[in-house]
Amino acid sequence: MVLLEYKRCARCGRLLHVSKFHKNASQPDGLQMHCKECERIATREWQAKVKNRKAIKHMAQKMFDGEIPLNYTTAMELIRKVKDM
Numbered sequence: 001m002v003l004l005e006y007k008r009c010a011r012c013g014r015l016l017h018v019s020k021f022h023k024n025a026s027q028p029d030g031l032q033m034h035c036k037e038c039e040r041i042a043t044r045e046w047q048a049k050v051k052n053r054k055a056i057k058h059m060a061q062k063m064f065d066g067e068i069p070l071n072y073t074t075a076m077e078l079i080r081k082v083k084d085m
């Protein structure tokens with residue numbers, strides 16, 4: 001195995017020192033494809049998405065339970081939002 005000192009991040013495209021990448025044994029070079037900084041951002045985005053999805057599901061449940069009057073446009077909007085995730 002060739003040990004490279006620098007690796008290009010697949011997300012931000014920057015050429016960074018290998019210390020900026022987390023290790024990943026399943027990758028050929030033993031490192032993650034994305035730099036630590038990008039992974040941090042991705043994790044935060046993912047967490048926000050999950051939180052958002054929970055809020056949408058909660059609202060959809062309320063609608064189906066009859067707590068919120070079921071409106072076709074609102075229902076379709078919710079379905080579209082959930083599908084986008």
Ligand SMILES: [Zn+2]
Nearest residue numbers: 009012035038
């Ligand atoms: Zn990056």
